[in-house]
Amino acid sequence: MGFIDEAKFYVKGGDGGNGCVSFRREKFVPRGGPNGGDGGNGGNVIIRASTALNSLIDFRFKSHFKAERGEHGKGKDMHGRKGKNCLLIVPVGSIIKDSETDRAIVDLKADGDEIIAAQGGKGGFGNPHFASGSNRTPRIATKGKTGEELWLKIELKLIADVGLVGLPNAGKSTLLSKLSAANPKIASYPFTTLEPQLGVLNFKYHDPCIIADIPGLVEGAHKGVGLGHKFLRHIERTRILLHIVDISDENSRENFGIIARELECYQKELVRRTQIIVLNKCDLIENQERQPLENYFSQFNQNVIVMSAETGQGIDLLKEKLLEILDD
Numbered sequence: 001m002g003f004i005d006e007a008k009f010y011v012k013g014g015d016g017g018n019g020c021v022s023f024r025r026e027k028f029v030p031r032g033g034p035n036g037g038d039g040g041n042g043g044n045v046i047i048r049a050s051t052a053l054n055s056l057i058d059f060r061f062k063s064h065f066k067a068e069r070g071e072h073g074k075g076k077d078m079h080g081r082k083g084k085n086c087l088l089i090v091p092v093g094s095i096i097k098d099s100e101t102d103r104a105i106v107d108l109k110a111d112g113d114e115i116i117a118a119q120g121g122k123g124g125f126g127n128p129h130f131a132s133g134s135n136r137t138p139r140i141a142t143k144g145k146t147g148e149e150l151w152l153k154i155e156l157k158l159i160a161d162v163g164l165v166g167l168p169n170a171g172k173s174t175l176l177s178k179l180s181a182a183n184p185k186i187a188s189y190p191f192t193t194l195e196p197q198l199g200v201l202n203f204k205y206h207d208p209c210i211i212a213d214i215p216g217l218v219e220g221a222h223k224g225v226g227l228g229h230k231f232l233r234h235i236e237r238t239r240i241l242l243h244i245v246d247i248s249d250e251n252s253r254e255n256f257g258i259i260a261r262e263l264e265c266y267q268k269e270l271v272r273r274t275q276i277i278v279l280n281k282c283d284l285i286e287n288q289e290r291q292p293l294e295n296y297f298s299q300f301n302q303n304v305i306v307m308s309a310e311t312g313q314g315i316d317l318l319k320e321k322l323l324e325i326l327d328d
Contacts, residue, residue: 007059014042014083016144022075040070040080042120121145163238
């Protein structure tokens with residue numbers, strides 16, 4: 001079905017149950033006092049983050065979420081039952097926004113983070129609440145309050161240890177498939193990957209590492225060119241950036257500069273983030289051509305690794321460098 005990272009949806013808290021007008025009816029007590037029960041409160045719509053999900057795919061099939069209404073009160077002081085809550089499970093990294101103003105309401109960053117998105121209405125009062133010295137048989141009860149209702153927007157920013165960035169066709173998908181158990185679509189033409197892909201890199205004596213392959217960025221991505229904003233936001237929460245450069249391309253230096261500028265224009269902090277410059281496709285150039293390129297890219301004070309994702313050359317070295325940085 002594909003990766004969904006944005007959705008608009010409607011939530012409504014349950015309405016409160018109505019209060020009841022009722023009086024005791026006992027033998028030999030012709031004028032029993034009021035005994036109408038209160039209405040139950042409506043249920044809440046709760047949004048909770050979970051690491052078990054990594055896409056908003058469920059919102060493709062459903063966009064209206066309502067909690068149960070509270071039961072009405074009954075005679076004999078029987079209060080109505082509270083309405084059941086409606087629980088929405090979303091991926092960790094989801095930002096909930098007001099759909100009209102685009103204002104962020106909450107950022108669900110951790111497993112178990114939750115918010116009451118729509119409060120249920122209060123139940124109405126039964127007639128005992130209205131008894132007084134002057135009115136011992138009140139025939140008044142209140143209706144339950146209406147539950148909150150609103151349209152919300154949800155945006156997902158992936159939370160990963162490592163983000164793969166680079167121009168289309170730099171070899172990111174091939175590298176992801178070699179580093180992890182992921183099986184992304186791979187082909188020798190640009191824009192094969194049109195949605196973020198997640199993979200897991202397992203180490204022998206270290207916790208697994210989550211890797212996100214961000215679809216190929218293009219010049220102008222920070223302005224939204226080529227779905228740039230949609231893709232760039234997934235980089236924000238990665239700890240390490242792997243900048244993949246195709247060194248078999250004669251414009252490899254310029255290509256590197258394009259992505260570096262896009263990252264800086266989108267968010268200055270990204271340039272200062274730990275990076276590994278991966279000079280990919282070294283199997284397609286002569287040995288004497290590699291050294292000048294390696295020297296050029298070394299000037300950026302980043303880790304530089306020459307490798308070939310296709311043949312596997314340099315993969316182990318890259319894994320060691322990732323482990324070293326993660327341990328640090």
